[in-house]
Amino acid sequence: MTWPSFASSEGEIPSRLLCPGQLGDVLKAADIIAKKNVPLDIGPTRHGITRGETIYFFDPSGNRNEVFSGGYIYCPDKPALTWTDDELGKAIFYHDRKLIEKFLSVFT
Numbered sequence: 001m002t003w004p005s006f007a008s009s010e011g012e013i014p015s016r017l018l019c020p021g022q023l024g025d026v027l028k029a030a031d032i033i034a035k036k037n038v039p040l041d042i043g044p045t046r047h048g049i050t051r052g053e054t055i056y057f058f059d060p061s062g063n064r065n066e067v068f069s070g071g072y073i074y075c076p077d078k079p080a081l082t083w084t085d086d087e088l089g090k091a092i093f094y095h096d097r098k099l100i101e102k103f104l105s106v107f108t
Contacts, residue, residue: 022069026053029067033057042103047071048094049083056103064106 030044033055041064043055052071056064083091089098 023053026055026067026069030055041106042093042100045096046094048087048091049081051094 026044030040032038033040039058041056041058044053045055046053047068050071052068054066054068056066058064089096092103093100
């Protein structure tokens with residue numbers, strides 16, 4: 001996978017969802033985000049619903065971007081999971097197990 005430099009010569013960052021193949025790629029993105037002083041939003045963490053690893057960051061225009069990897073593999077004989085309202089925080093942010101207000105209040 002090719003990672004963006006996080007800044008063009010004009011200082012712009014492309015706004016997109018990056019889907020690398022494994023957790024190590026999400027952690028590599030976290031290293032690049034830290035090295036380039038890109039504003040980190042949330043993560044690295046895991047989504048409970050998808051079980052995928054993720055990190056969120058903001059580009060200079062204020063757009064939220066996500067690097068996501070992994071997730072459930074469909075198995076027809078595996079029972080379906082049901083998430084209830086009281087589990088919503090854990091469903092979205094598995095490690096923190098709570099809703100993060102800034103995540104719900106920023107729209108890009």
